[in-house]
Amino acid sequence: MTTLQQLNNFELDKVHRKINEEYNKFKAMGIQFNMARGKPAPEQLALAEQLLNLPGSGNYMASDGADCRNYGGERGLPEARELMSALVGAPPENTLVEGNSSLALMHDYLVFSLLRGNSDSLLPWSQEEKIRFLCPVPGYDYHFNMTEEYGIEMCPVSLDADGPDMDQVEELVAEDSSIKGMWCVPKYSNPTGTIYSDSVIKRLASMTTAAPDFRLFWDNAYAVHHLTEKRITIANILDACESAGHPNRALVFASTSKVTFPGGGIAAFASSTDNLQWFLEKIGKRSIVPDRINQLRHMALLPDEQALHALMDAHRQIIDPKFEAVHAAFDRWLTDPTVANWTRPKGGYFISLHTPKGCARRAVELAEKAGVTMTPAGAAFPYGNDPEDSHLRIAPTFLSMEEIEQAAEGIALSIRLAVSEKART
Numbered sequence: 001m002t003t004l005q006q007l008n009n010f011e012l013d014k015v016h017r018k019i020n021e022e023y024n025k026f027k028a029m030g031i032q033f034n035m036a037r038g039k040p041a042p043e044q045l046a047l048a049e050q051l052l053n054l055p056g057s058g059n060y061m062a063s064d065g066a067d068c069r070n071y072g073g074e075r076g077l078p079e080a081r082e083l084m085s086a087l088v089g090a091p092p093e094n095t096l097v098e099g100n101s102s103l104a105l106m107h108d109y110l111v112f113s114l115l116r117g118n119s120d121s122l123l124p125w126s127q128e129e130k131i132r133f134l135c136p137v138p139g140y141d142y143h144f145n146m147t148e149e150y151g152i153e154m155c156p157v158s159l160d161a162d163g164p165d166m167d168q169v170e171e172l173v174a175e176d177s178s179i180k181g182m183w184c185v186p187k188y189s190n191p192t193g194t195i196y197s198d199s200v201i202k203r204l205a206s207m208t209t210a211a212p213d214f215r216l217f218w219d220n221a222y223a224v225h226h227l228t229e230k231r232i233t234i235a236n237i238l239d240a241c242e243s244a245g246h247p248n249r250a251l252v253f254a255s256t257s258k259v260t261f262p263g264g265g266i267a268a269f270a271s272s273t274d275n276l277q278w279f280l281e282k283i284g285k286r287s288i289v290p291d292r293i294n295q296l297r298h299m300a301l302l303p304d305e306q307a308l309h310a311l312m313d314a315h316r317q318i319i320d321p322k323f324e325a326v327h328a329a330f331d332r333w334l335t336d337p338t339v340a341n342w343t344r345p346k347g348g349y350f351i352s353l354h355t356p357k358g359c360a361r362r363a364v365e366l367a368e369k370a371g372v373t374m375t376p377a378g379a380a381f382p383y384g385n386d387p388e389d390s391h392l393r394i395a396p397t398f399l400s401m402e403e404i405e406q407a408a409e410g411i412a413l414s415i416r417l418a419v420s421e422k423a424r425t
């Protein structure tokens with residue numbers, strides 16, 4: 001299909017005049033929407049409303065008879081570990097349920113490694129001359145902010161349709177012992193919706209790394225966040241690492257932030273017995289027990305995996321039409337001639353869009369002027385630097401159906417205008 005840049009000057013002028021007119025009409029409506037972050041909508045939060053009344057007075061006993069009002073049980077409730085083991089793909093004995101944020105657990109693991117070195121390190125990471133992390137791009141900005149904060153050099157690797165470019169990854173980790181870690185969102189990646197293939201997972205588990213203490217930070221944030229009826233499963237990274245003779249390589253994280261309440265959910269960490277022991281020793285210095293009352297409350301709402309999937313189906317029914325509304329607006333304005341390419345994810349919280357080179361920042365600026373705040377261009381790249389200035393992250397979940405229809409129209413018009421402006425220069 002013809003791209004907008006392939007049009008001749010006459011056609012381009014015509015397209016430009018028309019899109020300018022449409023954009024100005026949209027701008028004149030004076031709307032104000034914020035789509036910067038992938039937040040659940042109020043109707044989604046309402047699905048877990050009962051949590052506010054749970055576990056209820058008198059309900060403080062765990063399944064093993066522990067009194068959750070008191071100290072005890074550093075690994076979390078047995079029933080919570082059982083439930084979360086489904087999200088992290090580990091047996092409950094290798095699953096720790098701790099705190100309210102998976103990002104906080106990633107942060108802890110990283111900072112403890114910097115201060116002390118992990119269970120395979122020869123030195124604390126902070127005492128190494130330089131340390132680096134591989135960052136599949138586009139990726140999750142909070143991961144990149146965290147590594148940047150601690151002076152860890154970020155090395156972008158491209159994220160293909162089936163996961164990171166493994167030829168590139170294998171070569172880098174085999175040669176460079178300063179590469180200590182890699183950020184991975186293996187299923188319904190933020191923001192591309194990528195699902196890592198079995199072959200990519202196998203290669204990540206079995207590749208030779210120059211650093212003996214290399215770790216995969218396996219962020220399973222969207223493990224059960226399907227957008228289709230098919231509950232897609234991927235190969236189990238912990239099993240793959242174990243079979244490849246690298247049992248300590250993978251650190252798996254998940255939470256119920258986008259199942260129940262962000263910030264009011266429960267988080268989990270799973271890994272080898274050695275890693276878990278090491279991590280428990282370290283977190284044992286900063287707190288005595290996790291919030292088991294919150295775990296109890298979650299278990300009352302989600303007693304088993306079936307209840308979890310039923311809740312996620314209800315989430316899907318709310319958000320899937322919003323994704324469809326964005327696709328419809330993009331189909332209307334960004335095809336024929338082709339203006340941009342975007343993903344149609346099977347799960348997760350985002351649509352990832354690529355404009356021609358040098359148009360993303362301008363599109364965000366135009367959208368802002370028309371009343372739609374988007375994720376800043378470049379946010380999905382280390383140091384906020386998208387070398388092509390072509391990537392945009394769209395977060396359809398938070399706005400109401402009516403709002404998302406309008407906002408998607410505004411975004412599509414802004415992208416079309418930005419690309420047409422660029423084509424005329």
Ligand code: PLP
Nearest residue numbers: 101102103140185190221255257
């Ligand atoms: N990881 C990814 C990939 C995310 O997209 C998010 C939230 O957007 C998080 C982690 C945050 O998780 P938590 O709320 O458990 O810290």
